[in-house]
Amino acid sequence: MNCRAYLTRLLPLLLVPVCLMLLPASSRAAEPRKPNVIFILADDLGYGDLGCYGQKKIQTPNLDRLAADGMRFTQCYAGSTVCAPSRCSLMTGYHTGHGLVRGNSNVPLRPDDVTVAKLLKDSGYATGLVGKWGLGEPGTTGVPNRQGFDYFYGFLNQVHAHNYYPDYLWKNEDKVFLKGNEIGDKPGVSVKRAQYAPDLFTAEALAFIDKHKEKPFFLYLAYTVPHANNERTKADGNGMEVPDDAPYTDKKWSQPEKNGAAMITRMDRDVGTLLKRLQELKLDDDTIVFFSSDNGPHKEGGYDPKFFNSSGDLRGIKRDLYEGGIRVPLLARWPGKIKPGGVSDHVCAFWDFLPTATELAGAKTPKGIDGMSLAPTLLGAKAAGHDQEKHDFLYWEFHEGGTKQAVRMGDWKAVRLKPKGPLELYDLKNDPGEMMNVADKQPAVVEKIEAYLKTARTESKDWPVK
Secondary structure, eight states: OOHHHHHHHHHHHHHHHHHHSSSGGGGSSOOOOOEEEEEEESSOOOSSSSSGTTOOSSOOOOHHHHHSSEEEEEEEEEEEEEEEHHHHHHHSSOOOOOOOSOOOOOOOOTTTTOOOHHHHHHHHHTEEEEEEOSSOOOOTOOOOGGOSEEEEEEEEEETTTOOOOOSSEEETEEEOTTTTTOOOOSTTTEEEEEEEEHHHHHHHHHHHHHHHHOEEEEEEEEEEEEEEOOOHHHSSOOOOSSOOOOOOTTSSSSSHHHHHHHHHHHHHHHHHHHHHHHTTTTTTTGGGEEEEESOOOOOOOOOTTTTTTTTTTTTTTTTTHHHHHHHEEEEEEOTTSSSSSSOOOOEEGGGGHHHHHHHHHOOOOOOTSSOOEEEEEHHHHHHHHHHHHSSEEEEEOOOTTTEEEEEEETTTEEEESSSOOOEEEEEEEEOOOOOOOOOOOOOOHHHHHHHTTTTTTOSSSOOOOO
């Protein structure tokens, strides 16, 4: 073939990509949109506090529908049995033996800590946090805007977050004073109550979605419901703050019980409002929504979790390393991707969220973290392109009143209540309520867990074993 004939045949092939570039955007094949990721976190909501997990007294129709439309996990664990370390696990992908924050103390995240927000932001996501943070005080390296969040509105400090009618909240790194809310002589107790913080969080979350509807976004919506205002409890005995106790006004319950139930139902209403907004904006099919709680139910504010069976059939509550303190609801919904009505008994934990979110978003997943992506469980192994990995061990440590530890290995659960103390061992398959300690009957299992515990944690100057 001569040169002229060769060029004649080659020229059309060279012009094809140029012509495609000149076509209007609507005529080109659209690239698949990365999914929006929303993680809604309740505060001290028990495993049994939702209708879809067996709750009989508290109404949660929207969260029950979210479960019916997506997947409900039966064996999901929080990062810890209290607030800050649980949230650190969620954000960084490390369990409490490796994470920086291992207790409720003002230890801020560092500049070199890698959060899910940083990773998604680097992948082109708009990132927003609305609600409670707890991983960095004002002016420190741990504030949300220095940890990957483009926008933040809410509480930095856990104790400040006790008050549902605060006189100010943070917007990015600035204080925003709330008209009509006034603190009295007792810290954390408002004497004028006009603006309810969870209502403000819902409005801010909706505004964030509206603003970023044209591009992928990550929204971490961390409600403070149904945590008690411990300071108000000391003042008048009822720390369950809510504008009204509907729809439980006529119930013959104590006032804290009416208020506690109303708080949960009000949050459920707000979740329904958010889901409706996604539908109105035609973002339903482009958005995966997660819902969970940071630890088990509390016994504070005049509220008794036994009244509502808040831990379900599990033993323990907040601040326990038994199942009721750390096993939590987890719901996930993504229309067209997650099959409706799914129930998964896959054993997972908060440190799995980071690798799950990065895989779904096509972002980089750091090496060496403790988490494993849940994408194969959520989407199916074929759609995810790989099988679901399983944890050999899950680990927790808790430092209030001395170091306590817990391990889950398969269906075995071990709890150690003091350093060098004996291990309690429970068979969760046959004894989910952890009523029968079988350590003396299973020496080989105890030996294996003891060997793991020697490697389970890294030393921490802030959280020494004591």
